[in-house]
Amino acid sequence: MTTGSDLLDLSPVIPVVVIEDVADAAPLAEALLAGGIRVIEVTLRTPAALDAIAAIHASVPDIVLGAGTVTSPEQAEQAVSAGSSFLVTPGTTPDVLDACFATGLPFLPGAGTVSEAMRLAERGLTALKFFPAEAAGGVDYLKSVAGPLPGLRFCPTGGISLATAPRYLALPNVGCVGGSWLTPKNAVAAKDFGRIEALAKEASTLTRD
Ligand SMILES: O=C(O)C(=O)C[C@H](O)[C@H](O)COP(=O)(O)O
DSSP: OOSHHHHHTSOSEEEEEOOSSGGGHHHHHHHHHHTTOOEEEEETTSTTHHHHHHHHHHHOTTSEEEEEOOOSHHHHHHHHHHTOSEEEOSSOOHHHHHHHHHHTSOEEOEEOSHHHHHHHHHTTOOEEEETTTTTTTHHHHHHHHHTTOTTOEEEEBSSOOTTTHHHHHTSTTBOOEEESTTSOHHHHHTTOHHHHHHHHHHHHTOOOO
């Protein structure tokens, strides 16, 4: 896996995960893998996130491990040091973009408008996170941009569920979707990894057109 475009082809869904307790990190990643999802995006939203990435890196080597919610150059560097093999940003600033390029890792930069997507395409980036997908226009928006931006593919994220994912995955300019529905907050808090495995199993049966 060397490019952002490769990231879009790993799985129909990239699970977006919030980890509060580092002890949950490895079992959660194992549950996703057992359910057939071989990628995980750990959001850098909690104090435990970097340790969680390090724990998954150390004990679940078969999952493709990334960091999400990268909003500063420092976070990009820290995520790489912790063991991430890809990065995802919710939106893109010039400094964050430079830092992501400097890591040498594949990344999905966030874009929510046509102008943002065009600026990223100018930098040679053709695989983008579309965030916040539902709030920013959803399936209709992505259909509309396919004409003027034919070279771009997206990972829409934000407000997507098992029920709505197929409508996104049917679009030719969508490679995969992102979502937190595979790892609900209450299931993680209850350490209900069986439920997470079951949700991953359902998600892994989604197909791309
Ligand atoms: O943290 C980030 O970097 C984000 O961009 C936000 C996440 O992608 C969404 O919170 C996931 O969306 P939900 O599936 O609606 O929960």
